[in-house]
Amino acid sequence: MVLLFQIPEDKMFAKVALILLLLPTTMLSAQDETDKPRKFTMKGYLKEMASFNYFGDSLLLQNLVHSRLNFAWYANAEFTVYAEFRTRLITGDLVREIPNYSAYIDSNNDYFDLSVNLIDNKTALLNAMADRLFIQWIHNNWEIKAGRQRINWGVNLAWNPNDWFNAYSFFDFDYEERPGADALRISYYTGVASSVEVAAKMAKDVDHFVGASMWRLNKYDYDIQFLGGLVQGDAALGTGWAGNLGKAGFKGELTYFHKVVNTQFNSAYNNMFLGAFSVDYAFPSSLYFNGSLMYNSQGSLHPDFGFELVALRPGTVRDLSPYTWSTFIQSAYQVTPLFYASLALIGYPGGDTFFVNPALTISVLQNLDVDLIGQLFYGEDQTGHFGSLLKAAYIRVKWSF
């Protein structure tokens, strides 16, 4: 409420966003106990996260209040409208110390600018954005989606070379829904586990245009997909699969880029190959393992400031990792129904850098979770000394409704 007087007067969107931020406290009774589908649904969460970032010896603190509201309007049997809003109030040292931090927070946009910093000063940053805003039309085996949506063509957990429309970073753990793209997507289901899809992303130039199609089929207990298209100036071909090796899961994604038009994303190469494989296994005790390997033909064993790049949000699928080889191992264990522990390690064979990510989720109440998360980056700094580059600890409280 304190924030009201700081809203820029000319921004209608800002007012709407602020109302949305305050909505969860007033719309809580909207829990449905009946089993009849509703015409209008709302769900979301409110998160509070404190982060402690150690850069060498200096400690930078940050506080984040984060709300999400997901609306769906089932207009009739064929049309549904989805609108999902993310609002973040950030305070602390990063806002104060990091140059252009507000631009970094406000940058998560596609063609349409659906993000706005409502408060932007050295004390606080309030950003509101719509990362899903689309209409869906369903008729028998046809499905058309238009607007800002997530087009997820990846199959792996850690790295997704087939995620051509909206790449995401494993390090960006607090963005559970991952970014969306302003796109038109037409799907036709040719069978119970097979489909053909065509999707195109809105773009002001060829640099940002992605248009591609995918054929997905199910054979020998494998989901297999073939992709082709034009991706930010590259002719792109890809394939992916998800199946089993004995009792274990076996997934993979391959993408080959061949430069057709010079763009800001492919100026450094003519051809690029990205591949990622993963194997996962769950023991009856609920102990779960996932191991992944990624290859980037344009990567380097010792990229300049590789870790700084790795830790940032990827611009396109090409930026998943600047290293030639990247390895990922995760184990997770449901200690009790209330405690879920996991440990992920990312290493770069040949390079001297690695990443350690322990996490514990505690279910405090039916709809209230507390997460304790660590992100530890080790590597060579700019002077060539090996050590910890960044140690971050997060305490997050999440209330879902």
Added chain:
Amino acid sequence: MKKLIVVLLVCIPMGVQAQTAKEIIKKVDDKMQGNSNRSVMRMTIVRPDWKREVTMKGWSLGRQYSLILITAPARDKGQAFLKRHTEMWNWQPSIDRVIKLPPSMMLQSWMGSDFTNDDLVKESSVVEDYIHTLKQDTTIGGRVAYQIEMIPRPDAAVVWGKVTVFVDKAELNQLLVRYYDEDGSLVNTMVLSDIKPIGGRVLPCRLEMIPSDNPKQKTVIEYLDLEFDLNLEEDFFSMQNMKRVR
């Protein structure tokens, strides 16, 4: 004379021979499952100091096809699980992703409860995957019950060493199920109660799974709604429907 032979032919399989253990289990299973069904369930994980609830809607056709939609808690609402034969997928609408689950996940605990994925989507068959033997009748809660011992077939994907089922003779409902490990130790006990008319049948609507190493904890499944023999076809259990069911 001719008439008598016909009468005998008809009677022999039913009257003269008692029902075999396998036939009883098949009837019980058919009654609980139907050819196809639609259900609304609430699962409650109960521990001495707390409890957690998951509610879901389920559709199934025979043993080969099932679809489950999570309706609560808020955190997981909208997620769906599809099973076709031996394949299983999880739909996560928040990230627009279908995740194919490895077969090893079938024996994992279902959302941290005392039930496994297999208990929910019924990969293994109580009829086909076991050898059944009829034991001494007994009485449970005032109901006369068959006692049937089930030993898994060697090639069956079953975690248990032995399962003992007690079936109400009058209504052909399970009343009690005991699950033993391969060393013969009791692992879980399932108590079925709240027997009442639902979906046009008389069935137990409350299933409690109690682990024997921790009798103070249990997981309860309650059927809030149940319908049988709907016109569900095999192609209802599809990727597109996993994303669309509400």
